[in-house]
Amino acid sequence: LLIISILIFTVIQAPPGDYISAKIEEMERAGEEANMAEIESLRRAFWLDDPQYVRYARWMGFTWFAGFKDQDRGLLQGYLGRSMQTGQPVNKIVGERLAFTFLIAFFSVLFTWGIAIPIGIYSACRQYSWGDYLFTFLGFIGMSIPGFLLAILLMYGSETLFGFTVSGLFSAEFAAQPGMSWAKFVDLLKHIWVPIVIMGMSGTAGMIRVMRANLLDELNKPYVITAEAKGLHPLRLLLKYPVRVALNPFISGIGGLLPTLISGGAIVAVTLSLPTVGPLLLDAIMAQDVYFAASLLMLLTTLSVIGTLFSDILLILLDPRIRQGRSG
Template identity: 55%
Template sequence: MIGRRLLLMVPTLLVVSLIVFALVQLPPGDFATVRVMRLEMQGGGEAEALAAELRKSFHLDEPLLERYARWMGFKWFVSFESQDAGLLQGNLGLSMEHEKPVSEVIGDRVMLTLVVSVATVIFTWAVALPAGIFSAVRQYSVGDYVLTFGAFLAMSVPSFLLALITMYAAKRWLGLNIDGLFSPEFATMRGWNWPKIVDLLKHLWLPVMVLGFGSAAGMIRVMRANLLDELKKPYVTTARAKGLRPIRLLLKYPVRLALNPLVSSLGGLFPQLVSGGAIVAMVLSLPMVGPTLLDALVAEDVYLAGSMLMVLSVLGMVGTLVSDLLLLWLDPRIRLTAEPPA
């Protein structure tokens, strides 16, 4: 049942929050130590006084469990004061590095990451499904060999290398700078309007192609293998013997069942795109979550890094639930809960 799955997400997120908070605390030192090291390298004075002030301001001098409770917002249930609100109340905390709320730092970046990820999934499926179906139906044909060679080649090329090659080719032969998601006049604009959305769509094709290239190649191979297995099953032979049209037979039964493993993998696709696309985002200067998360981890900005990881975890769990629902709709034989024995 969907309600049961939603209820299970609560203790799962609690365990995830413990793991996330522990992981971001693992590096030695804290944000104040990193800031002091930067000041010493720049020749700044009164470093120790600043470190003490930072630890007091961000409660870094408190015990670990107390900081976790403050970050999660458990104290709010006792005091009901706004300063004790945490993740459970929708307050992502204050970024130590940027000195402003985490929601302001990652707001547009999360939205842009979602846009790029959804567009990448659409591109991946639009390329992989017809190519995989053709490769399976025309097994061992010239087209099958070409698609197989192209898929293996695409899977072996790192995404960041493909980004560098594409940027060099565009600059060398077309004289174009294709990095970023916006033109210079829109990059620093706050808020959204129709011209900015159109400008985003004009720049969206490159990161989508780079991120989706390898995923589409792998999905072609998976779709081909699954469909070949389905085409060899007895129900296909029976349907052909009864005179069912080949196209209708192919799309109504084997293709639909061959999609099951692909749909089930949708839940982990978004976290994979975020983690795997961090280097691509840095190469292409994309205002996405990956580079910001990496900078927060390096600076030991525990509230920014921890809150971003929790947001990504929630999105990953929601994606898993959506993929399970799509799988249930695609194949009625599958149920979210096991049927009781007769």
């Protein structure tokens, strides 16, 4: 993670200029005069005149250990810094959006698995049947349609046919309402299925092919043939052994799901006006809001590492071959 943090901080600052210089250019294009006193104050507040290694040390929170002062807190102390655009703490800005991001990502994964696993099992058990070809065709159609285009089509269809808008996670009367009420929760359910379906569709076709290929490989192994010869019920045999082994790629891929959904779903989130982390990250990178963008990327990296550890533990629990250190 330390090496990744150095790479992230270096790459984020690779484009020429910084947030302040971009802000000055924007003001000049608009015919406004820049307040140099305010500009200098911002440069000092965000250490923009310091060498890059000093800014990195401050951002990470290494300087906190010198005096244990609150103003020197950084990532190591759980403080994600401040946004250059708003001046607000990143922790505060990201808080609610991260919760919605987790919610959409979680149900998108359930949607993908709920579609891909049964179809993959059917396609493997009925190889080269009309159903196998049909599901394969539909899966590739779903994979080939860009998420943002599907979002636009759903928005247009719902507005035209039903007079109901599906953009955002809440209707206008609930969007600015603080907290969560029963009516607001019901309104959330009316909207959240759209991003779940759109983001889930992108990975469904690939997971169908993975499930089908893995299960076909398992069904041709000697232990399956032996179990069939002993008269074990086909359904019990299928679910108890081959399917469990074929699910390994689904479990091992948990670690990369959240970053993939956020990065791949950022354009969908912008199209649907979703209050998730993806649009924030895009906006921060485009505005050269260095600490905001770097902190979000480090947060996603950390979640990916935690997810990978979680998936490894699940694999150990579910696959006896891994527990016993055997490959087959």
